[in-house]
Amino acid sequence: MTQPSKSELTILKVLWAEAPLSAREIQEKVGPLLDWSFSTTRTTLSRMAEKSLLQLDTRHRVRVYTPVESKARTLSGVMREFFDTVLEMKGPLPTAAFHDSKMLSEEEWAELDRLLNESHDDD
Amino acid sequence: MTQPSKSELTILKVLWAEAPLSAREIQEKVGPLLDWSFSTTRTTLSRMAEKSLLQLDTRHRVRVYTPVESKARTLSGVMREFFDTVLEMKGPLPTAAFHDSKMLSEEEWAELDRLLNESHDDD
Protein backbone atom coordinates (compact mmCIF):
# COMPACT_ATOMS: atom_id res chain seq x y z
CA MET A 1 0.00 0.00 0.00
CA THR A 2 1.94 3.01 -1.27
CA GLN A 3 1.49 6.11 0.80
CA PRO A 4 0.21 9.16 -1.07
CA SER A 5 2.51 12.15 -1.31
CA LYS A 6 1.40 15.51 -0.05
CA SER A 7 0.05 16.57 -3.44
CA GLU A 8 -1.66 13.26 -3.96
CA LEU A 9 -3.28 13.65 -0.59
CA THR A 10 -4.70 17.01 -1.64
CA ILE A 11 -6.34 15.35 -4.62
CA LEU A 12 -7.60 12.46 -2.56
CA LYS A 13 -9.22 14.90 -0.17
CA VAL A 14 -11.35 16.51 -2.84
CA LEU A 15 -12.31 13.10 -4.15
CA TRP A 16 -13.25 11.81 -0.74
CA ALA A 17 -15.58 14.76 -0.46
CA GLU A 18 -17.11 14.12 -3.86
CA ALA A 19 -16.37 11.34 -6.31
CA PRO A 20 -16.17 10.41 -9.06
CA LEU A 21 -14.89 13.58 -10.68
CA SER A 22 -13.30 14.24 -14.05
CA ALA A 23 -9.81 15.67 -14.43
CA ARG A 24 -11.34 19.03 -15.31
CA GLU A 25 -13.52 19.04 -12.22
CA ILE A 26 -10.61 18.04 -10.03
CA GLN A 27 -8.49 20.76 -11.57
CA GLU A 28 -11.12 23.34 -10.73
CA LYS A 29 -10.77 22.36 -7.08
CA VAL A 30 -7.07 21.68 -6.62
CA GLY A 31 -5.59 23.99 -9.28
CA PRO A 32 -6.00 27.06 -7.09
CA LEU A 33 -4.85 25.22 -3.97
CA LEU A 34 -1.71 23.76 -5.46
CA ASP A 35 -1.18 26.36 -8.16
CA TRP A 36 -1.03 23.68 -10.78
CA SER A 37 -1.71 23.76 -14.50
CA PHE A 38 -4.27 21.39 -15.89
CA SER A 39 -1.46 19.29 -17.36
CA THR A 40 0.16 18.87 -14.01
CA THR A 41 -3.07 17.77 -12.43
CA ARG A 42 -3.63 15.26 -15.21
CA THR A 43 -0.14 13.81 -14.89
CA THR A 44 -0.56 13.37 -11.18
CA LEU A 45 -3.94 11.74 -11.68
CA SER A 46 -2.44 9.27 -14.16
CA ARG A 47 0.30 8.32 -11.79
CA MET A 48 -2.15 7.90 -8.98
CA ALA A 49 -4.20 5.57 -11.15
CA GLU A 50 -1.05 3.59 -12.04
CA LYS A 51 -0.32 3.20 -8.38
CA SER A 52 -3.90 2.15 -7.75
CA LEU A 53 -4.59 5.07 -5.52
CA LEU A 54 -7.42 5.94 -7.88
CA GLN A 55 -9.82 3.93 -9.91
CA LEU A 56 -10.66 5.01 -13.44
CA ASP A 57 -14.10 4.84 -15.02
CA THR A 58 -15.92 6.42 -17.89
CA ARG A 59 -19.08 8.42 -17.31
CA HIS A 60 -20.80 10.22 -20.12
CA ARG A 61 -17.79 9.62 -22.33
CA VAL A 62 -15.32 11.19 -19.89
CA ARG A 63 -12.76 9.63 -17.60
CA VAL A 64 -13.64 10.01 -13.97
CA TYR A 65 -11.58 9.21 -10.91
CA THR A 66 -12.54 7.60 -7.63
CA PRO A 67 -10.33 6.84 -4.64
CA VAL A 68 -9.69 3.16 -4.20
CA GLU A 69 -9.28 3.32 -0.45
CA SER A 70 -11.49 5.06 2.05
CA LYS A 71 -10.37 8.18 3.80
CA ALA A 72 -10.18 6.34 7.10
CA ARG A 73 -8.10 3.52 5.69
CA THR A 74 -5.71 5.79 3.87
CA LEU A 75 -5.24 8.15 6.77
CA SER A 76 -4.78 5.29 9.18
CA GLY A 77 -1.90 4.09 7.03
CA VAL A 78 -0.37 7.52 6.82
CA MET A 79 -0.72 8.05 10.54
CA ARG A 80 0.65 4.64 11.39
CA GLU A 81 3.69 5.28 9.24
CA PHE A 82 4.21 8.69 10.76
CA PHE A 83 4.06 7.58 14.36
CA ASP A 84 6.20 4.58 13.61
CA THR A 85 9.02 6.44 11.96
CA VAL A 86 8.91 9.80 13.66
CA LEU A 87 7.92 9.01 17.20
CA GLU A 88 8.63 5.30 17.22
CA MET A 89 5.26 4.52 18.67
CA LYS A 90 4.50 1.06 17.37
CA GLY A 91 1.54 0.02 19.44
CA PRO A 92 -1.92 1.53 19.72
CA LEU A 93 -2.12 5.23 19.10
CA PRO A 94 -3.99 7.85 21.12
CA THR A 95 -6.35 8.66 18.30
CA ALA A 96 -8.87 10.34 20.54
CA ALA A 97 -6.47 13.25 20.67
CA PHE A 98 -7.20 14.05 17.03
CA HIS A 99 -10.93 13.77 17.06
CA ASP A 100 -11.39 17.50 16.79
CA SER A 101 -9.75 17.51 13.40
CA LYS A 102 -12.48 18.33 10.93
CA MET A 103 -11.02 15.86 8.47
CA LEU A 104 -13.21 12.96 9.51
CA SER A 105 -16.72 12.42 10.75
CA GLU A 106 -17.48 10.52 13.91
CA GLU A 107 -18.05 7.36 11.95
CA GLU A 108 -14.85 7.78 10.02
CA TRP A 109 -12.91 8.29 13.21
CA ALA A 110 -14.44 5.13 14.54
CA GLU A 111 -13.27 3.24 11.48
CA LEU A 112 -9.84 4.79 11.67
CA ASP A 113 -9.51 3.93 15.33
CA ARG A 114 -10.43 0.38 14.58
CA LEU A 115 -7.95 0.15 11.73
CA LEU A 116 -5.15 1.67 13.74
CA ASN A 117 -5.60 -0.15 16.96
CA GLU A 118 -7.17 -3.47 16.22
CA SER A 119 -6.21 -6.32 13.92
CA HIS A 120 -3.53 -5.03 11.69
CA ASP A 121 -3.11 -7.52 8.90
CA ASP A 122 -5.86 -6.86 6.42
CA ASP A 123 -5.39 -5.55 2.91
CA MET B 1 13.66 24.84 7.28
CA THR B 2 13.77 21.77 5.04
CA GLN B 3 12.15 18.74 6.59
CA PRO B 4 14.34 15.65 6.84
CA SER B 5 13.33 12.62 4.83
CA LYS B 6 12.73 9.32 6.53
CA SER B 7 16.30 8.16 6.01
CA GLU B 8 17.68 11.47 7.13
CA LEU B 9 15.60 11.23 10.24
CA THR B 10 17.15 7.86 11.03
CA ILE B 11 20.58 9.43 10.89
CA LEU B 12 19.51 12.41 12.93
CA LYS B 13 18.21 10.08 15.60
CA VAL B 14 21.54 8.40 16.15
CA LEU B 15 23.25 11.78 16.21
CA TRP B 16 20.82 13.19 18.71
CA ALA B 17 21.66 10.29 20.94
CA GLU B 18 25.40 10.83 20.53
CA ALA B 19 27.18 13.51 18.57
CA PRO B 20 29.48 14.33 16.98
CA LEU B 21 30.16 11.09 15.16
CA SER B 22 32.25 10.29 12.11
CA ALA B 23 30.78 8.79 8.95
CA ARG B 24 32.24 5.45 9.92
CA GLU B 25 30.67 5.55 13.35
CA ILE B 26 27.34 6.60 11.94
CA GLN B 27 27.53 3.80 9.40
CA GLU B 28 28.05 1.28 12.18
CA LYS B 29 24.76 2.38 13.68
CA VAL B 30 22.53 3.05 10.69
CA GLY B 31 24.00 0.62 8.16
CA PRO B 32 22.24 -2.37 9.71
CA LEU B 33 19.02 -0.43 10.24
CA LEU B 34 18.76 0.92 6.72
CA ASP B 35 20.76 -1.77 4.99
CA TRP B 36 23.00 0.80 3.44
CA SER B 37 26.54 0.59 2.14
CA PHE B 38 29.09 2.94 3.59
CA SER B 39 28.99 4.95 0.37
CA THR B 40 25.29 5.47 0.64
CA THR B 41 25.58 6.66 4.19
CA ARG B 42 28.32 9.08 3.20
CA THR B 43 26.34 10.50 0.31
CA THR B 44 23.37 11.09 2.53
CA LEU B 45 25.54 12.74 5.14
CA SER B 46 26.98 15.08 2.52
CA ARG B 47 23.59 16.09 1.32
CA MET B 48 22.41 16.65 4.85
CA ALA B 49 25.37 18.92 5.44
CA GLU B 50 24.59 20.81 2.23
CA LYS B 51 21.06 21.33 3.44
CA SER B 52 22.37 22.46 6.80
CA LEU B 53 20.72 19.63 8.61
CA LEU B 54 24.17 18.71 9.89
CA GLN B 55 27.20 20.70 10.87
CA LEU B 56 30.61 19.47 9.87
CA ASP B 57 33.71 19.63 12.04
CA THR B 58 37.07 17.97 12.24
CA ARG B 59 38.09 16.03 15.33
CA HIS B 60 41.36 14.13 15.46
CA ARG B 61 41.74 14.64 11.76
CA VAL B 62 38.38 13.14 10.86
CA ARG B 63 35.15 14.74 9.73
CA VAL B 64 32.45 14.51 12.33
CA TYR B 65 28.79 15.39 12.04
CA THR B 66 26.48 17.14 14.48
CA PRO B 67 22.81 17.97 14.06
CA VAL B 68 22.19 21.66 13.62
CA GLU B 69 18.76 21.64 15.16
CA SER B 70 17.67 20.02 18.39
CA LYS B 71 15.52 16.96 18.41
CA ALA B 72 12.62 18.92 19.86
CA ARG B 73 12.85 21.66 17.26
CA THR B 74 13.16 19.28 14.35
CA LEU B 75 10.36 17.02 15.48
CA SER B 76 8.11 19.94 16.22
CA GLY B 77 8.53 21.04 12.61
CA VAL B 78 7.86 17.58 11.30
CA MET B 79 4.82 17.19 13.49
CA ARG B 80 3.47 20.59 12.63
CA GLU B 81 3.75 19.81 8.95
CA PHE B 82 2.10 16.45 9.39
CA PHE B 83 -0.90 17.68 11.31
CA ASP B 84 -1.27 20.62 8.97
CA THR B 85 -1.34 18.64 5.77
CA VAL B 86 -2.81 15.33 6.85
CA LEU B 87 -5.34 16.27 9.48
CA GLU B 88 -5.65 19.97 8.73
CA MET B 89 -5.17 20.86 12.35
CA LYS B 90 -3.57 24.29 12.23
CA GLY B 91 -3.84 25.46 15.80
CA PRO B 92 -2.34 24.02 18.97
CA LEU B 93 -1.80 20.30 18.95
CA PRO B 94 -2.62 17.81 21.68
CA THR B 95 0.98 16.95 22.29
CA ALA B 96 0.31 15.40 25.67
CA ALA B 97 -1.09 12.44 23.79
CA PHE B 98 2.38 11.53 22.58
CA HIS B 99 4.26 11.87 25.80
CA ASP B 100 4.65 8.16 26.19
CA SER B 101 6.73 8.01 23.05
CA LYS B 102 10.23 7.15 24.17
CA MET B 103 11.66 9.49 21.57
CA LEU B 104 11.93 12.46 23.87
CA SER B 105 12.65 13.11 27.51
CA GLU B 106 10.36 15.14 29.70
CA GLU B 107 12.44 18.25 29.10
CA GLU B 108 12.44 17.69 25.37
CA TRP B 109 8.70 17.26 25.34
CA ALA B 110 8.42 20.49 27.23
CA GLU B 111 10.50 22.24 24.60
CA LEU B 112 8.55 20.65 21.79
CA ASP B 113 5.24 21.63 23.36
CA ARG B 114 6.45 25.18 23.65
CA LEU B 115 7.62 25.27 20.05
CA LEU B 116 4.44 23.77 18.71
CA ASN B 117 1.92 25.68 20.70
CA GLU B 118 3.38 29.01 21.59
CA SER B 119 4.90 31.78 19.52
CA HIS B 120 5.47 30.39 16.11
CA ASP B 121 7.75 32.79 14.34
CA ASP B 122 11.25 32.07 15.51
CA ASP B 123 13.99 30.67 13.35
Place this chain on the structure above:
DNA sequence: TGACGTGTGTTACAAATGTAACATATACGT
Protein backbone atom coordinates in the same frame (compact mmCIF):
# COMPACT_ATOMS: atom_id res chain seq x y z
C1' DT C 1 -17.89 21.04 -43.72
C1' DG C 2 -14.56 23.43 -41.30
C1' DA C 3 -12.96 25.80 -37.03
C1' DC C 4 -12.90 25.42 -32.15
C1' DG C 5 -13.08 23.84 -27.62
C1' DT C 6 -12.42 19.92 -24.64
C1' DG C 7 -10.74 15.31 -23.53
C1' DT C 8 -6.98 12.21 -23.79
C1' DG C 9 -2.37 10.00 -24.99
C1' DT C 10 2.29 10.82 -24.97
C1' DT C 11 6.55 12.91 -24.00
C1' DA C 12 9.84 16.00 -21.55
C1' DC C 13 12.70 17.86 -18.20
C1' DA C 14 14.28 19.18 -13.40
C1' DA C 15 14.80 18.35 -8.46
C1' DA C 16 14.94 15.26 -4.62
C1' DT C 17 16.10 10.91 -2.94
C1' DG C 18 17.95 6.20 -2.93
C1' DT C 19 21.87 3.71 -3.82
C1' DA C 20 26.50 3.07 -4.81
C1' DA C 21 31.36 2.76 -7.18
C1' DC C 22 35.83 4.81 -8.38
C1' DA C 23 39.83 7.34 -7.40
C1' DT C 24 42.97 9.63 -4.49
C1' DA C 25 45.21 11.08 -0.19
C1' DT C 26 47.09 10.02 4.03
C1' DA C 27 48.51 7.71 8.21
C1' DC C 28 50.27 3.67 10.44
C1' DG C 29 52.78 -0.44 11.01
C1' DT C 30 56.84 -3.21 9.46
Place this chain on the structure above:
DNA sequence: ACGTATATGTTACATTTGTAACACACGTCA
Protein backbone atom coordinates in the same frame (compact mmCIF):
# COMPACT_ATOMS: atom_id res chain seq x y z
C1' DA D 1 60.36 3.30 2.07
C1' DC D 2 56.30 0.39 1.19
C1' DG D 3 52.08 -1.71 1.46
C1' DT D 4 47.58 -1.45 3.52
C1' DA D 5 43.59 0.35 5.66
C1' DT D 6 40.82 4.25 6.30
C1' DA D 7 39.13 8.88 4.96
C1' DT D 8 37.63 11.91 1.68
C1' DG D 9 36.38 13.89 -3.03
C1' DT D 10 33.97 13.00 -7.06
C1' DT D 11 30.90 10.92 -10.14
C1' DA D 12 27.05 7.90 -11.65
C1' DC D 13 22.65 6.03 -12.33
C1' DA D 14 17.64 4.88 -11.08
C1' DT D 15 13.22 6.17 -9.12
C1' DT D 16 9.80 9.32 -7.46
C1' DT D 17 7.71 13.61 -7.62
C1' DG D 18 6.88 18.24 -9.45
C1' DT D 19 5.72 20.59 -13.36
C1' DA D 20 4.29 21.07 -17.91
C1' DA D 21 3.91 21.14 -23.26
C1' DC D 22 2.65 18.91 -27.66
C1' DA D 23 -0.29 16.49 -30.58
C1' DC D 24 -4.41 14.23 -31.89
C1' DA D 25 -9.46 12.84 -31.78
C1' DC D 26 -14.10 14.02 -31.49
C1' DG D 27 -18.26 16.50 -31.08
C1' DT D 28 -20.69 20.87 -31.72
C1' DC D 29 -21.85 25.10 -33.86
C1' DA D 30 -21.77 28.36 -37.62
